[in-house]
Amino acid sequence: xxxxxxxxxxxxxxxxxxxxxxxxxxxxxxxxxxxxxxxxxxxxxxxxxxxxxxxxxxxxxxxxxxxxxxxxxxxxxxxxxxxxxxxxxxxxxxxxxxxxxxxxxxxxxxxxxxxxxxxxxxxxxxxxxxxxxxxxxxxxxxxxxxxxxxxxxxxxxxxxxxxxxxxxxxxxxxxxxxxxxxxxxxxxxxxxxxxxxxxxxxxxxxxxxxxxxxxxxxxxxxxxxxxxxxxxxxxxxxxxxxxxxxxxxxxxxxxxxxxxxxxxxxxxxxxxxxxxxxxxxxxxxxxxxxxxxxxxxxxxxxxxxxxxxxxxxxxxxxxxxxxxxxxxxxxxxxxxxxxxxxxxxxxxxxxxxxxxxxxxxxxxxxxxxxxxxxxxxxxxxxxxxxxxxxxxxxxxxxxxxxxxxxxxxxxxxxxxxxxxxxxxxxxxxxxxxxxxxxxxxxxxxxxxxxxxxxxxxxxxxxxxxxxxxxxxxxxxxxxxxxxxxxxxxxxxxxxxxxxxxxxxxxxxxxxxxxxxxxxxxxxxxxxxxxxxxxxxxxxxxxxxxxxxxxxxxxxxxxxxxxxxxxxxxxxxxxxxxxxxxxxxxxxxx
Amino acid sequence: xxxxxxxxxxxxxxxxxxxxxxxxxxxxxxxxxxxxxxxxxxxxxxxxxxxxxxxxxxxxxxxxxxxxxxxxxxxxxxxxxxxxxxxxxxxxxxxxx
Numbered sequence: 001x002x003x004x005x006x007x008x009x010x011x012x013x014x015x016x017x018x019x020x021x022x023x024x025x026x027x028x029x030x031x032x033x034x035x036x037x038x039x040x041x042x043x044x045x046x047x048x049x050x051x052x053x054x055x056x057x058x059x060x061x062x063x064x065x066x067x068x069x070x071x072x073x074x075x076x077x078x079x080x081x082x083x084x085x086x087x088x089x090x091x092x093x094x095x096x097x098x099x100x101x102x103x104x105x106x107x108x109x110x111x112x113x114x115x116x117x118x119x120x121x122x123x124x125x126x127x128x129x130x131x132x133x134x135x136x137x138x139x140x141x142x143x144x145x146x147x148x149x150x151x152x153x154x155x156x157x158x159x160x161x162x163x164x165x166x167x168x169x170x171x172x173x174x175x176x177x178x179x180x181x182x183x184x185x186x187x188x189x190x191x192x193x194x195x196x197x198x199x200x201x202x203x204x205x206x207x208x209x210x211x212x213x214x215x216x217x218x219x220x221x222x223x224x225x226x227x228x229x230x231x232x233x234x235x236x237x238x239x240x241x242x243x244x245x246x247x248x249x250x251x252x253x254x255x256x257x258x259x260x261x262x263x264x265x266x267x268x269x270x271x272x273x274x275x276x277x278x279x280x281x282x283x284x285x286x287x288x289x290x291x292x293x294x295x296x297x298x299x300x301x302x303x304x305x306x307x308x309x310x311x312x313x314x315x316x317x318x319x320x321x322x323x324x325x326x327x328x329x330x331x332x333x334x335x336x337x338x339x340x341x342x343x344x345x346x347x348x349x350x351x352x353x354x355x356x357x358x359x360x361x362x363x364x365x366x367x368x369x370x371x372x373x374x375x376x377x378x379x380x381x382x383x384x385x386x387x388x389x390x391x392x393x394x395x396x397x398x399x400x401x402x403x404x405x406x407x408x409x410x411x412x413x414x415x416x417x418x419x420x421x422x423x424x425x426x427x428x429x430x431x432x433x434x435x436x437x438x439x440x441x442x443x444x445x446x447x448x449x450x451x452x453x454x455x456x457x458x459x460x461x462x463x464x465x466x467x468x469x470x471x472x473x474x475x476x477x478x479x480x481x482x483x484x485x486x487x488x489x490x491x492x493x494x495x496x497x498x499x500x501x502x503x504x505x506x507x508x509x510x511x512x513x514x515x516x517x518x519x520x521x522x523x524x525x526x527x528x529x530x531x532x533x534x535x536x537x538x539x540x541x542x543x544x545x546x547x548x549x550x551x552x553x554x555x556x557x558x559x560x561x562x563x564x565x566x567x568x569x570x571x572x573x574x575x576x577x578x579x580x581x582x583x584x585x586x587x588x589x
Numbered sequence: 590x591x592x593x594x595x596x597x598x599x600x601x602x603x604x605x606x607x608x609x610x611x612x613x614x615x616x617x618x619x620x621x622x623x624x625x626x627x628x629x630x631x632x633x634x635x636x637x638x639x640x641x642x643x644x645x646x647x648x649x650x651x652x653x654x655x656x657x658x659x660x661x662x663x664x665x666x667x668x669x670x671x672x673x674x675x676x677x678x679x680x681x682x683x684x685x686x
Contacts, residue, residue, distance in 0.1 A: 258669035259678070331610045367644035375645065383661040399612065455639045456648070459632050460658040466629060467662035469622070478670040484684075485677040493684055 004043040006050045006061040007072060008107030008120060010036060011079070015099025019092045027087050030095060034080035037106075041072050048112050057172045060112025067294065067441045071109040071230050074298045075102060077425070078222045078305055085309055085418035086215030094134045098219050101127025105223035109230050113172045114162045114188075117231075121158065121195075125151040128224055131216030132208050140211040146489070147208035150194065158191025177235040189236060196228035196279065197272050199248040203489035205272060206256075210264040210321075214312035217264060221271055221308050222301045229278045229297050233441075238285025246283055247377050249276030254384035256487065261322045261480050263311050263393055267304065270347065270389040273381060274300045280378065281362040284369055287442035292361025295440055299346065299354040299429060306343035306422040307393060310336050313411035313419070314397055323392075323480040328402035336411045337398040339419040346426040348390035348461055349382060354426045356457065357433035357448045364446070383464040390461070391468050396480065535565040538574065541581075 014033040021029050050061030064072075079102045086094060104127050107120030125148065132144035164184035166172055177185050197205045205225070209217050236242065253269035253276075260266045274296065281293025313336045314329060315321045330337040342353070349355035359382065366375045410416070429436050433448060471477040539561060546554045564570045611617055636652050643649050 254665060255669045255673050256677075258666060259674045330612070364644075370644075372645060379657060380661045380665075383658045384665050387662050387665060452639055452643075455632075455635060456654040459636060459652075459654040462625075462629055462632055463655040463658035464662045465625070467659045467666070469625070471663065471666050476670070477666060478674065481678070482681055483678045484681055485674070486679055486683070487677070 004040050004045070004049070004062075006107070007037055007041055007044070007076075007110055008061075008103045010040055011099050011103030011106060012123075015096050015103060018095045018099065026095075030083050030087075030099075031080070033099065034076050034083065037079075038073075038076040041069075041076060044069075051112075054115065057115060057166075058113065059116050059172075061107070061116055062110050063112030063174075064110065065441075066439070067230070067233060068109050070294055070298060070439055070441065071226065072106060073439065074226075074301050075106050075109065075223070078218075078301050081305065081418045081421050082215060082218045082222070084414050084421070085218060085312070087414040088412050089213075089215060091134065093130065094213055094215060097127050097130035097134060098216070101131065101219055101223060103127075105227045108227050111174055114165070114174045115172055117174050118155075118159060118162055121227075122155050124195075124224055124227060125155060128220055131219055132212045134216060135211060135213045137211070143208045143211040146492070147204050150204040150492075154191050154194030156191075157187050157194065161185065161187025161189075161191055174234065176237070179236065179239050179241070189239075192228050192231045192235070193245070195224055196232065197225055197249070197275060198245050198279075199252060200488050202249070202253075202272050203487045206253075206265055206268040206487060207489045209268040209271075210262050214316055218305050218308045218312065221267075221304045225271065225275050226297050226301060229275060229282070229293065232279065232282045233290055233293060237282055237290055239283055242279050242283030243371070243374055244283075246276045246279030246281070247374055249273065249279055250381035251276070251377050251384075254381060254388055256485060257384075257388035258392070259478055259485060261324055261482065261484075263321050263323055263326070263397060264308065264315070266388055266393060267307050267311060270385055271300075271304055273385055273389075274304065274347065276381065277359055277362050277378065280374065281365060284362075284365045284371075286365050286368065287444045288361060288368065288446065289365035291437075291440040291442050291444055291446070292358060292363075292365055295358035295361060295436055296355075298436065299358045299426070302422050302425050302429075303343045303346035303354060306339060306419060306426060307347065307389065309415065309419050309422065310340035310343060311393070311397065313415050316415070317408050317411060318403075318405055320403070322482065323396035323400075324482055326397045326403045326405075327400040328398070329405065329408065330398040332405065332408035333398070333410050335416050336419065337394065339416075339423045340394050340398065342423040342426055344390045344394050346430065348386035349457060350461060351430075351449070351454045351457060352427065353430040354436075356430055357436065360448055360453060360457070361446055379460070383460055386461050386464045387468055391465060531566065535562045538565060538578075 010033060014029075014036075018026060018030060044062065044064045046064050048060045048063045052059055052061075079099075082098065083095075086098070089095075101124060104120045104123035108117055108124065111117035111120055129144050129148045129151075132140055132147055134140075161184050162172075164182075164187065165177070168182060168184055177188060179185055179189060194201045194204075209220055212220055232239075232242065249272050251273075253272040257266045257269035257273070260269065278293040278296050278300070281289040281296065283289075311321065313333065314326065317333065318326065318329070320326055346353040346355045349359045363375060363378055363382075366378060411419070437446065468477070539558060542561075546557055549557070561570075561574075564574075633652060633655060636655065647653055
């Protein structure tokens with residue numbers, strides 16, 4: 001096939017056609033889309049295609065190189081897995097939103113210019129927010145709106161950056177941008193950073209992801225942050241401040257994850273932690289580091305998807321997701337337990353599991369650069385991620401105390417198949433990393449399976465587990481509590497309310513005061529003045545004469561004059577007097 | 590027919606509840622812990638025989654990774670529990686008013 005399509009089109013157009021089908025045909029069509037897309041992907045020629053001119057600019061829908069291809073492969077794979085996972089859902093809105101979202105991510109990854117990149121970037125937001133709203137709860141609706149507003153802001157910052165950059169350089173090309181002090185590049189950097197969930201810009205993720213639908217969150221965990229990682233790897237490799245941003249991302253969420261009760265929220269925090277490793281790799285910017293960052297993105301999509309799927313299965317069967325409500329489910333859901341443990345072992349980077357072969361590349365790149373502190377914090381984060389995602393998730397969901405659940409069924413077959421595929425890839429990549437290494441952006445030799453590396457990583461993890469065991473047995477491990485933990489979203493959730501109250505007080509106060517002074521007060525006075533003013537004036541003028549008259553006549557005259565003035569039936573004499581007075585004023589002047 | 594189904598389901602539930610699962614027996618939990626602690630000892634001993642071709646000096650210290658992993662997690666839990674939790678924990682309906 002010579003005329004391969006831009007990968008986004010198959011997903012987006014195909015996604016829009018899904019509601020036309022029903023039942024098994026619909027399922028077959030949805031499964032066919034990623035497969036067809038993957039076949040199309042293999043047919044794409046390297047370099048740019050899908051080029052056309054829009055206004056004065058060149059738009060490139062399909063720029064294929066090793067970096068974009070890597071993300072293309074994994075996006076197709078996770079789409080297929082997630083579609084299998086949600087086959088039982090039977091809700092068109094979730095299917096269509098999922099495909100548009102995945103298509104937008106593919107579009108952004110293959111975009112060769114900033115204009116089409118931005119369009120697909122915005123489409124990501126629309127697709128993803130639908131997956132949050134599709135849950136249908138009031139909480140999801142509110143979280144979706146907050147998510148939407150944050151991403152709308154991020155999109156605007158990115159757009160501002162792109163417009164300024166085009167103005168400065170005249171080029172729309174989406175390639176190495178870097179930070180050179182220009183405000184345009186800074187805005188692009190920040191716009192991508194919001195989607196990448198940088199510290200303090202991250203709260204949309206932990207706020208909204210746990211509220212999304214069971215399958216939606218698997219889509220969400222794969223695309224938004226990883227597309228941002230791709231964009232950083234494309235436009236800002238070797239930007240030093242990314243190292244420290246990444247270190248922050250890897251370190252701070254693990255503290256929140258330890259005390260969090262909602263297990264999908266724990267996974268959301270560990271998602272930020274894992275993206276932190278990728279951002280550090282991009283910040284270091286060497287070939288090994290970029291390889292490590294992208295390989296870790298590839299693996300993270302699979303093992304984080306697997307963990308979200310296993311928690312989704314638990315939520316689907318029990319209706320609960322808080323650690324306080326779960327426990328003992330290994331009895332009822334042995335397969336899900338097994339798959340969850342595979343995901344947990346992969347994210348913790350156990351030897352023979354996928355995390356082991358990619359996380360260590362970033363660590364080694366940091367060591368090559370003699371970054372002691374970075375390396376030590378990443379090692380701390382590695383131990384920490386095992387603690388909260390590797391042990392806490394499976395332990396509290398499937399083991400721990402018996403949650404009192406009765407007659408829980410194993411997850412539906414389609415969910416088990418999806419989890420099985422993801423688990424197989426996690427183990428496959430962990431055991432045979434050369435196949436993953438072969439599709440990485442750079443050709444850099446790396447050997448994860450040295451005795452020293454296997455030994456040191458195993459020691460680190462086992463003694464982390466020892467710490468968990470001892471703290472748990474000693475009763476020091478923080479008991480799960482039915483509570484929430486505020487994060488930086490507090491700033492806009494409570495801050496937003498404060499702003500609302502202040503704005504309400506100030507502007508509605510102004511409004512009320514304006515109403516009292518102008519509408520009720522001034523207009524009334526003006527009206528009274530217009531009604532009574534001329535009568536008063538006239539009476540004032542002629543009162544010297546009437547003062548000389550008897551009081552009863554004077555009062556009758558006053559009443560008559562006021563009535564005549566009000567009804568406009570003034571005796572001709574008075575009108576003549578007023579005219580004469582006015583004329584004399586003019587004359588005297 | 591429906592009655593039969595209900596009875597069958599009830600029996601199944603009953604069997605599930607009476608069935609002893611792996612970790613219902615304390616000796617199984619003890620066994621897992623024993624295996625785990627044995628692994629730790631093996632790792633501690635093995636560490637002396639593996640040459641770390643390290644980037645940083647501290648990697649060559651005996652049992653560096655074991656100690657770091659253990660201390661890191663203890664610090665992580667203590668800081669989360671005694672510093673972070675008092676700062677950030679709120680009632681579940683904190684945002685609902």
